Amino acid sequence: MANNNPIGLFDSGIGGTSIWKEINELLPNENTIYLADSKNAPYGQKTKEEIINLSIKNTEFLLEQNCKIIVVACNTATTNAIKELRAKYSVPFIGIEPAIKPAAINSKTQTIGILATKGTLNSELFHETSRKFQDIKIVEQIGHNLVPLIENGQINSPEMNMLLHEYLKPMIEANIDYLVLGCSHYPYLIPQIKKILPKGIKIIDSGEAVARQTRKVLEERDALNDSSELGKNIFYTNSNPNVLKSILENQYQIIQKEF
Numbered sequence: 001m002a003n004n005n006p007i008g009l010f011d012s013g014i015g016g017t018s019i020w021k022e023i024n025e026l027l028p029n030e031n032t033i034y035l036a037d038s039k040n041a042p043y044g045q046k047t048k049e050e051i052i053n054l055s056i057k058n059t060e061f062l063l064e065q066n067c068k069i070i071v072v073a074c075n076t077a078t079t080n081a082i083k084e085l086r087a088k089y090s091v092p093f094i095g096i097e098p099a100i101k102p103a104a105i106n107s108k109t110q111t112i113g114i115l116a117t118k119g120t121l122n123s124e125l126f127h128e129t130s131r132k133f134q135d136i137k138i139v140e141q142i143g144h145n146l147v148p149l150i151e152n153g154q155i156n157s158p159e160m161n162m163l164l165h166e167y168l169k170p171m172i173e174a175n176i177d178y179l180v181l182g183c184s185h186y187p188y189l190i191p192q193i194k195k196i197l198p199k200g201i202k203i204i205d206s207g208e209a210v211a212r213q214t215r216k217v218l219e220e221r222d223a224l225n226d227s228s229e230l231g232k233n234i235f236y237t238n239s240n241p242n243v244l245k246s247i248l249e250n251q252y253q254i255i256q257k258e259f
C-alpha cells in the first residue's frame, strides 16, 4: 500500500461529503476519491441484501483506483454492510454510526433523540449499540424523504421545513437534550434544525470522530501521506452533478460516470 494512494469514500449520494469535509480538514495532504452513488439513493429504504450489494459495487470501484483505506461515509451502509465488507476485503474500512454514546453519556434529561434512515434504525448494529444504554430513553425517528429532498437540492424548501417540524416535535415534547444525526446527509440540515429546536438541545453528528479514526488507522499502519503538498480530491457521481457542485462550492473536480 503506497502512502500517496488515495483515501476512498462512498455514500448513497452527496451526504457523505459532510464526512469528506472533516477528513479533508484534518488530513489536507491526503489524496481522496469520493463516490456519490446518487443514482441508487436513497439506500435507507432498501433491503440489507441490496445495501450489501451496492456497497460491494462501490468498494470495487474504489479498489480499482488503488484506495489504501475505505471510509463508508453512510450510516445505512455501515450498519448493514460493514461486517460483510470487512470479511470480503483486506483493505481497512472505517464506518460511521450514529453517535449514541456521547449523547447518552452527557444527557442530563436521560432522554435523547435520533434522526436516521429506516435502514439504520432497523439494523442489528444499531440495536446492539442502543441496548448498551438501557437507562436512557431514545426517541427514534425515521427521516422519511429527507435524503431525496437533499439529493434534489431542496435543502431549504418549505417541504423540508415542514417535515423537520413534524419529526422533531415528538422529541421536543419528550424533553430530549441531545439530538443525534444518524445519517451523513443530515449535517446539511443543521441550520434549519437549529431554528426549530429550543436553545438548550445540542446536535451531534459523527463526522469529526470518523476523521480522527481515519487518521488513527492510517497512523497505526504507517500509511499517512507524508507529502507537504495539498492532496488531490476527485468526486465521482453517477447522477446529475449540479447539487454536488453546489455543496462543494464549485471548487473541486467532479466526474460524471456510470458505476
Ligand code: DGL
Pocket (backbone or CB within 6 Å): 011, 012, 013, 015, 016, 041, 042, 043, 044, 045, 073, 074, 075, 076, 077, 117, 120, 147, 182, 183, 184, 185
Ligand atoms: N447518507 C446515508 C446515511 O448516512 C443516507 C442513506 C440513504 O440514502 O437513505 O445513512
